Amino acid sequence: MALITENLVVLNLDSADRHAATRVLAQALADEGRVTDLDGFIADVRKREEQMATGLPGGIGIPHARSAYVTEPSLAFGRAPQGIDWGAEDGPATLIFLIAAPEGGGDDHLKILASLARRLMRTEFRESLMNAPDAAGVVDVVTREVVNP
């Protein structure tokens, strides 16, 4: 199954804070059947977030977790034009990547997430996501850059 689908893209994420934003994206994963227990998964993400905030320079937030409630490696993507504080020093995040990895899972499954993480470091990749006209455009960018590079 695909890493991301159009249903996992939220183009106008206007939540008040990162916890609310995480819940919106996690809900999308649950609706798609990729997360079996919404609250359990959110608790896992939150646990990771409490270890060290996952906001990064350049306006991105990457909440993520390996969780028993995740059925396959998935990415839920949100764009927050107004910005959501994600704990980064240089300001709020506008691109939110909720990365969900199954607890067990073979190495091959996780390699796609490694590849995604590496792409996040590339300015062109972030700009393409920022400028994608619609959900289908976001899925195109991810599929082109990460899934079938």
Add this chain to the structure above:
Amino acid sequence: MKFVGVTSCPTGIAHTYMAAEGLEQAARAAGHTIEVETQGSAGFEKLSPESIAAADAVIFAVGVPVRERARFAGKPTIDADVKKAISDGPGLIARAVAAAEAEAANPTAAPAGSPAPGAAALATKVEQQASTGAHIRQWLMTGVSYMIPFVAAGGIMIALGFMLAQFFGGKNGPIVVTKLYSLIPPPDPNPTHIVNIAANFNPGDGMHWAALLFLVGAASFAFLVPILAGFIAFAIADRPGLTPGIVGGALAFTIGAGFLGGIAAGFIGGFTALWISRWKVPKGVRGIMPVVVIPLLSVLFTGFMMVVVLGRPLKALTDGLTSWLNGLTGTNLVVLGVILGLMMAFDLGGPVNKVAYTFATTGLVAAAGTTGSTNLKVMAAVMAAGMTPPLGLALATTIRRRLFSEPERENGQAAWLLGASFITEGAIPFAAADPLRVIPSCMAGSAVAGGLVMVFGNTLLAPHGGIWVLPLIGNPLLFLLAVAIGAVITAAAVIALKAAGPGPVKTDLDIAEAESAQVVTA
């Protein structure tokens, strides 16, 4: 320049790879190359030893400790948080360039084989500015402090084994427990009915529990000398010393050289490793110094010294002492008791001690079945002399605590039980830390105890067991009196020598010892 790096993070699915990407981009932009090992969840492909050897510097950008960090020993190293590589890869690359240039300008700054700066190191007690004499005592004390837990664990288990054996096996239980059980399959046919505890342990059989305690305790004791030697060498040469020290100590144990042989192995291994690690070698060789060259050469040299150079004189000494002792039979028994006492305490389980002990047990076999014979008195004298060193030192640590270091005081508590059980090794930590003052004190007390046993005419039908074989001792109360007098003499002597001698090692080391004790128990 060429770099290698390691990245990691708690979850291992995002930051690890972003940091790797950050480092690679920054290196490329600055005209360098870097290979990054991503220690994430998707498994990790190890950097090849060739890549590590060729690298000018190492960058650790991690959120959890680097796995197998020893591979990078001796390289200039940059330690940073994983987020740093994501937010400021160019800054880390610049730091790595500076570290590599500093190393190139002054290669001795980090001798090949020494742990990378910031590596989680084991504690040593060595202060750099100390005098040679203080250095030696600090090296010895480092070895001793790592050895003490093995003495305590092994000694107490053996003592408990004797205790249980006496409870379940009657008065001969402590003899049986050491003879009829093993951890390996017995010979076939099995004439002595040896039970393989590893294969046939029966929880309902008390003697099996006693044998289990005895055998596991003995396994712990097998590490006394290797650990002592290994950590003396470690104190001298840091990490490269550990391997030749431990191997040399194991050889000292195998050839029966005792703890004095172990101290020799520690010094030989330590200084060999220190010397080799200071060689100036071509850059290509530097990478394999810590993993191949230093261990290979230092172990080879230490092993050669222990086996070839030490082995022959040791054999000659053992043979000479044995025939001399055999020639003494028929002389005044009290004199013989004193001599045996001196020998038992001289090296506490080393070759001289073994000669006296073997002399006694050989006589015991010859005297089988009879009572009151000279041979049984010899056995009693030897056991009394072997019990006083730990007891005397336990007493000394109790009444004059301040004369002993913290690890010694802790060992003193276990030494009560060890001494009472005729486990002479309980005195080794004291003797190894301060041989010149402790060994003569032990010899004095043991000589008196050995002589007194002869005067009292005690006999003993068991080769070991201490107070757990009291029913097998003739006139047990007088025997205990001899042991008590010997222990008091040892305690008085060691207190007098330590109080009068030059500044005992513990005064300038109290703080370091407190820290090290925590490391030991951690």
